[in-house]
Amino acid sequence: MAHEPKNFETLLADCKAFLSEKQLKAHFTLYQGYVKKLNEIEEALGKADRTVFNYSFAPYSELRRREPVAYNGTVLHEAYFENLGAPGQEPPAPFKKAVADSFGSWDTWIADVKAIVGSGHGWCLTTYDFNFMKVRNNFVQGEHHVGLFPNQAVLIAIDAWEHAYFLDYGTAKADYLAGVLNHLNWKAIEKRLQWTLLAQSKAS
Template sequence: MPYVAKDFGKLVGMDGFSETLLKNHFTLYQGYVANTNKLSDLLGGMLAEGKTATPEYAELKRRFGWEWNGMRLHEFYFENLGGKGPLDPASRLGKAVAAEFGGVEKWEADFRAAGAMRGIGWVVLYQDKLGGRLFNQWVNEHDVGNPAGAVPLLVMDVFEHAFMVDYGLKRADYIAAFFRNVNWKAAEARLS
């Protein structure tokens, strides 16, 4: 059964994100969904034909992680947008990050600092399912840097396509707009 791109059109009109930027971003996401489906079909066909020992199969198998993670990370990102206001320190997520980082403000400063680092990628607040701990992680490429067994709670896209149309090189302004629009309930719902 193929993956279906989700409709995130409700985000259009969100403060700090132009319609052009969002629609371009949605189109990019839809490409990840389409490519995930194409690769699934190709790999399934090669498996059925006994072509798994070929270099083509190996490269498609490697590429699948890029496309699939690109699809999922964008879904997490769009799903944790559309809210208003700061993280409530009294919420379950607020208490969890305060316990781990020594305060909501310290956690947010760390998350923002990771987002401001040079380079392209993602910043993700993860929860280690086994240890229960929370940590902010830089993910360079979709398929590199995702810690095994960790669950993404809050995802911020810091590839240029996420902000250049509206903010040019002013990544800090984009990060401020991101924080004005976090849907904290969606992020908290991912917390176990």
């Protein structure tokens, strides 16, 4: 069944203090492109000849090579748009405790997020790591797939690619990040943490 792009138009009002309509709408268009390509790839995989595969080239092999780009481009953008919202929300106590338990302090986590975003283009993901049962930051590069750790639940996704901010901020990436941190949708993030800890408790 085909994936449908989600509608994030409420962000035009919620985030207008730090992202223009032009910037956000351009980003929505890019996201919709990933959903379209994910549908194309999944449809083509459904019809592909699985008996013909090759390291250098075969249609099936190429579809599998490109699948993570469209898949991660889709789900990471959805995580990012869903964890943005109206400004000035307070991080919930359970999330602050989980971060402090894993990073030593809230400020260390914030400093680490800033350091990742400043390190280059890609994704800064704050995850719950099911391998080591802790909150972790994960710097994902390449085409939304290089460096992605396995067995992670994404709690916060921050898009640190130029297309996410360049129309509004140019090279002032730190100002864009400050806007993101002030517009995190903590209710959505808290719900992700609750689901994650529930899954962990059911598994153990």
